[in-house]
Amino acid sequence: MRNISVDRLPFLFLLCLVAAYSWFYNSSSFLNEYGSYKPEWPLLVDACITLPLICYVFLTDKKQATIKALAYCALLILFGAYFIPAQQKFIWHYLEQARYLVLALVLFVELIVIASVIAAIKTNLNTHADPDESLITPLKRWLKSGPVLNLMQFDMRMWVFCLYAHKIKSENYIGDQHFWYANKDDAKSNALGFIFLMTFEIPIAHLVLHFVWSPLAANVISLLSIFGLVLFIGEYRAISRRPISLTQTHLIVRYGIYNPLYIPLDNIETVSPHHEFVPRSNEVNRYNFSGVPNIEIKLRNPIGRKSKVYLGVDSPSMLLNYLGKQQIKQQTKSN
Structure with missing residues (x-):
């Protein structure tokens, strides 16, 4: 817990700086001579010296510290561009132009x-x-x-x-037995249908937004839609290639492009058929693309606060059968 809190200190300090200088530049008190003196140099020192030093002191990964220091500095420069009064800006005008170069450099490094x-x-x-x-x-x-x-x-x-x-x-993929979910309620066909719809919708929506609203809004929304299209294509291709697997000790739940969930077999309390809709809940993990899940797994000990896992698979009876056999083997070994 200590390492996690220490890693967050630079970001927490950034939030404190934003809050403090928002008050400083928008208030009238003895600290700024009752609104007549709001200089740029205090924020300049904190943005370019204090905050980068905190990043290097509290972050052990120096590459990460450098990237965060540059990014946070650019954010504070952007902040100062809007909050520092124009008549108090001397160096800030040059920094406002340089921040684009810094952000481009950070983006370039991350792309590499x-x-x-x-x-x-x-x-x-x-x-x-x-x-x-x-x-x-x-x-x-x-x-x-x-x-x-x-x-x-x-x-x-x-x-x-x-x-x-x-x-x-x-x-x-690791596993003695693999189970699939692409054909349940035509999950794969539905995903392909969404891909076709998005492919035709994106250029039409872009033109409408370009002329009705603004070119900038059209570009932003189109880029987000293209990202969503990439996600659906990845999901569509993963459905038929990435299985749910059973090993000697774990049930490995891989579903589309979701991160895998490893369920120890000795942590499964009950596993049973299921035929009802499952609402969202902090205690439930749902792995089901369409229709309702057909398998319910209750855990003895929650995994990340999740005490139940619901699956939608092509052959639920087969998975139930193999899971039952593996649980019996686990119980025999433990006895």
Whole structure:
């Protein structure tokens, strides 16, 4: 817990600076001579010296510290552009122009990192290793475990399945038995239908927004829609290649491009058929594309606050049968 809190200190300090200087530049008190003196130099010192020093002191990964220091500095420069009175700006005018160069540099560095990771993953996919392991191994060279790694896994899996799905072999996934979900309630066909709809809708919506609203809004919404299209393509290709697997000790729930969920067999209390709609809940994990889930798994000990897992698979009776056999084996070994 200590490491997590220390890693967040630069961001918390950034929030404190934004709050403090928002009050300073918008208030009238003895600190700013009752509104007559609101200089740029205090924010300049904190943005260019204090905050970068805090990043380097409290972040052990110096690459991450450099990227965050540059990004936070650029954000504070953007903040100062709107809050520092124009008559008090002397150096800030030059910094406002330089911030675009800094942001472009940070983006360039991150694109190089992502390109390197994709190249490494593409190479690993040519082996017989588990594709999920091939994905996470290069990522761990750049990132530590945590929410950022989980998000990057999801993001990279989306691009890998979109671009290199033909290199992924289902038989390479870890597991003694594999179970599928592409045909349940025509999940794969529905995904393909959404892809066609989005492909036709994006250019039409772009033209309408361009002329009715604004070119900038049209470009932003179209870029977001294209990103959504990439996500659906990755999901569509993953549905028929990425199985739910059963090993001697775990049920590995892989569903589309979602991050895998490892359920120890000795942590399963009950597993049973299911035929009802499952509402969203903090205690429930749902892995089901269309229709209602057909398998309910109750856990003895919650996994990340989730005490129940619902699955939608093509052959629920087969999965139930194999799960029952594996549970019996587990109980026999424990006795």
